[in-house]
Amino acid sequence: MSLPGENLPKILVFSTEKISDPAIDMAGLLKLHYPPRVYIISLPCSSAVKPRWILKAFNEGFDGVFIAADGTDCPYGESCTDKTGAIIKQTQDILQEKGIEPAKLRMAAICSICSEAFVKQMKNFTEYLVKQKTT
Numbered sequence: 014m015s016l017p018g019e020n021l022p023k024i025l026v027f028s029t030e031k032i033s034d035p036a037i038d039m040a041g042l043l044k045l046h047y048p049p050r051v052y053i054i055s056l057p058c059s060s061a062v063k064p065r066w067i068l069k070a071f072n073e074g075f076d077g078v079f080i081a082a083d084g085t086d087c088p089y090g091e092s093c094t095d096k097t098g099a100i101i102k103q104t105q106d107i108l109q110e111k112g113i114e115p116a117k118l119r120m121a122a123i124c125s126i127c128s129e130a131f132v133k134q135m136k137n138f139t140e141y142l143v144k145q146k147t148t
Contacts, residue, residue, distance in 0.1 A: 021050050023076050023077075024052070024139065024142070026052065026079045026135075027059065027079070028054070029055070029083050030057055033059075033125070035125040036128045037131055039126070040131055045129065047136060047139075048135055052075075058083060059093060059120075064107060067104050067118060068104070068107065076117065076145075076146070077117045078117065079134065080097060080119070081122075097120060098120065101120045119138060
């Protein structure tokens with residue numbers, strides 16, 4: 014007997030403590046539902062994520078990785094979005110070399126009040142990953 018959501022893709026989210034974490038927490042408080050196999054790791058800044066962490070997530074069985082980026086609100090520097098984007102591009106190139114679909118790694122700016130945007134991103138990403146599994 015399988016549990017509800019057991020066959021859904023597993024997504025790892027790298028979230029930021031001061032910017033996207035509050036939005037994700039608020040989604041729970043508002044009882045906004047997103048897929049149950051979404052796992053969150055908090056970082057001080059999205060530009061701190063390392064390509065090897067993302068690759069490890071895929072090696073450990075995650076179907077997708079999502080970076081909830083700071084956008085222009087980053088308290089650690091104005092160039093955060095550019096740095097994070099460069100890390101994502103570099104990692105997508107590595108994924109492609111390894112035969113992993115680069116679109117399984119996504120990034121979007123999620124501000125501290127963007128709970129609905131986060132939920133929408135997780136639902137859309139899950140739908141995409143489900144389609145990838147069936148093709």
